[in-house]
Amino acid sequence: MIFTIFKKELKDTLRDRRTLIAMIVIPVLVFPLILGISTSVSTSFEDKQQNEVFKVALLTDDPGNEFVRELMSIPYSLGPKELEFHPLQEDASQLILTDSAQIAIAIPPNFDQDQANLISSNITVYFKETNLGAKQRAEFFAQHIESVLRNKRYDALDLNPTKLIPFTINYTNLSSTKEMLGKYVGGFIPYLFIIFGFIGCLYPAIDLFTGEKERKTLETLLTAPVPRWKILVGKMFVVVLSGISAASFAMIGLFLSLEVFEFIDNPKILEAVNSILSLKFISLLFLLLIPLTVFFAGIMIPITISAKSFKEAQSILTPVNFMIILPAMVGFIPGIELTYTTALIPIVNIVLASKELVADTLGIDLLFLTFLVMTAFAVLSVVLSHKRFGRESNIIS
Amino acid sequence: MIEVNQLSKIFELTKKQRKENNSNEKTSTAVNNISFTCQPGRVFSLLGPNGAGKTTTLRTIANILQPTSGSVKVNGFDTVIAPEQARKNIGFLTGSTGLYERLTPNEIIAYFGELYGVEKIAFETRKEYLFKLLDMHDFSNKRIGRLSTGMRQKVSIARTMIHDPQVVIFDEPTSGLDVITAENIIQLINNCRKQGKTVLFSSHIMSEVDLLCDDLAIIHKGEILFNATMDEFRNQMQSKNLTAEFIRIVQNQTKTELA
Structure with a gap:
């Protein structure tokens, strides 16, 4: 039954132009655009x-x-x-x-x-x-x-x-290019993935909950012999998948920028970036991204199910977007690193862990702790969604 | 069969709602201790003015809302103890039912067929029967967003009937519809009766009630004021027509309350 709901919601979502733009078009284009524009601007500036x-x-x-x-x-x-x-x-x-x-x-x-x-x-x-x-x-x-x-x-x-000249000094940097990238631009990658994970979840969450209420289709669905939690899970899967897809398309965009459009011509950086984009890195990044997007879906659903209109849901979720961006920006602050303390803070832990992942310096203990903490927050948000979805005042317009 | 036994539904009011109502009451009683039975092969009409509690009663029977007290049984299944079995036996159609704009009638019917657990062969036969009956083949692959109100209503009917429910609930099904589409609904209700289904029908259009109903209950401010067969209703009439009699009963109750 969950799969039936998931299938239908996915089909419905994929036919929504707004969702497709937020889920595929923008994420795919963002890296080529950012890298393309910054490369051409800096080249023309140098010239x-x-x-x-x-x-x-x-x-x-x-x-x-x-x-x-x-x-x-x-x-x-x-x-x-x-x-x-x-x-x-x-x-x-x-x-x-x-x-x-x-x-x-x-x-x-x-x-x-x-x-x-x-x-x-x-x-x-x-x-x-x-x-x-x-x-x-x-x-x-x-x-x-x-x-x-x-x-x-x-x-x-x-x-x-x-x-x-009494002596000359040779400064030998033992940090690999990969580590340097992790340290200085590593915060940028998780920041973008978090933003896209959030934006990817946003429209489907509003459409599948507020939209369905607004279009008066939710009442019909609730008369079907399906437990409410199954309806919630089926819909939630689509929201989570959209978030993960948006992040994945951003990754594809990054790959296209490097491999097809060749925006970076420094061979050392290119080699390091290519080694970062390994199967291990991508798998671990997605391992962290899954509880994160479930968490996003879990905090969006109670809002979207309570909202009376698409507009209301959007206006409530916009400040939430800022609340997500702020901890995501921690990755840019030098000196803040993933520790047993920072690993307990949701979103911040994902940013810092991803940064370590880029630098290839993430320890298994901190990876496990980050995953565990984020999963716990994701479960809490799902429980909250379930409670809200069960409230009659929320589902009856 | 539908058995409604001492059903009450009380809503908790939010601060905003209390402010809007200009009242300090923390709850609002939509339905108060009502009982009635709808028999198979008969059309039962729930009559009442706006805000009488009709929709709340129907939503509670359809298991969208939970009763605060009392019970509802659909074909013997209690809606609290066995909600899924109860819902499996119900087809619920309201005048304001929405449809998925980006899906086609074929996709919507298939979706609800799956949700109701209709077997593949039975589904195909039933779908063919409904599409033919409602003349839906021409637009079965067009997206709902491109269909007229009449076509949409046909899709809603097919969606309601795809699992061949034994109990069909219509909540003001003709409200806002043109004459031809409304006539389709009237025919459907008559067909359901002929097929031995239990039909519960809410309306405030007396001509429809006169035409269709076997039994009726008048509900006002959440309470049943009258519950009998249509013949009994006609026999006890003190007014010249059904509408006037309905108004008389409701107004009598209001006067009693004021006194």
């Missing part, structure tokens, strides 16, 4: 930064000084620039603030003399941090000239530069 001609205002009373000469000798290919000369007394900040130049460099009057006497000069660079790329370009110019002039001093002093 723009590299090729952008920066207006450099040089404030000096001696336009032929060594700094200017070295600056002019930097090849155009290493950073296109357009130089403008201004008297040293001119207000450099005004040049930047009025957008007459993106970088202003004030060179002291006795620069050449200081260099000849091996005295350190003070160069001031003006820029706006909000003017993206200006600081980097200024730093590049300054470091390049400083390096050239330093080498000249080494020659003048007849010094071997290597003898001036």
Whole structure:
């Protein structure tokens, strides 16, 4: 009987355009869209930064000084620039603030003399941090000239530069790319899966409970010789399946982004991501996703069965959505890790466990505890749904 | 057969409902200690003005609601002790019954056939009989959302009758329907009687009651004011027609209450 109800509800749900969009279209498209847009934006930004001609205002009373000469000798290919000369007394900040130049460099009057006497000069660079790329370009110019002039001093002093360096340090990072991904972007994956798990459950839950009440089909169904709990379970299976499907389609979207559209071209990251998307990872992620979506369904059903209209159900569930997003965002906070304490907090435990799963550092004890806690919350929410579904005032409109 | 014995149904009121009713009462009695019996092969009409308790009584018999006290037996099955068996014997049709908009009549009938546990061969025979009787073949594969009100009502009838129930309950089945569709329902009720089924029918349209009923009960404010055969009702009439007599009985009760 449960299967009969499940079959019918699934057929009905799959014919609902809204549900299909929330369950399949958006999850499949989200990763390709996010990765596609972010890749093209960052690529075009890098290109723009590299090729952008920066207006450099040089404030000096001696336009032929060594700094200017070295600056002019930097090849155009290493950073296109357009130089403008201004008297040293001119207000450099005004040049930047009025957008007459993106970088202003004030060179002291006795620069050449200081260099000849091996005295350190003070160069001031003006820029706006909000003017993206200006600081980097200024730093590049300054470091390049400083390096050239330093080498000249080494020659003048007849010094071997290597003898001036007491030691060099080699920092060796022992974290694998996989671990690094887990640490820094690992929170992103469970966040998206939680959101899609929730959104995937949302429309079927409203449609199968509030919708059925609104369309006056629930009363008919309740006259059939089927225990109410079987009706609830049959419907709940569809809600849970929709949540899991939405998360799965998001996973397919991620796979498409990497394997078909090839949005990530860093081979190290690609290799790590491919190894993350292993059968073990996917199986464990779904193991955690099942009690999570049952929990979502269990908290949505009492709301949708009490609501009198689709609109009312939607307006109540929207704040619930935020309550789900907040703990899901814990995954982005550095320093919060899966422990015996955090494993007791629903949703937070799934996010942190998934993060560890991405990094391949999830211990079996914490995995088991997370699963157990989430299952307990899922069971509680199902019991609550059953109680609410049994209330006459909820099912009779 | 339907046996309703000292049935009461009391609803608990929410704060919002109490505010709306402008009352401090925490409960509302929809049905108060009513008893009646509907016999097989006869049409029993439950008559009453709006809010009299007709729908609550029918919903309790159909096992959508639980009785607060008293009992209901459908073909010998108590609706509290053996709810599934009781429901298996009932076909329930209301004027406001909804249908699944995204499914076709074929799919809806198959779904309810499965829910009622109708065997495959029996189901096919019964479906064919109903589809032919109701002239449903032309639209059996169209989605409900694309069907007219009359077509939908036919689907509702087929859905109600697919398991060949021995007890059929009609809650204001013709309300809001056009004359032709309403006539289909009247014919169906007559057919059910001929087939020896127990028919319980609620209405406030006296012409339908006059045409169809063998027995009737008048319900007002949750209590049965009159319960007898249609002939007995006609014999005791003090008014010129059925409608006037119905109004007289209801108003007498109201006057007694006020006195």
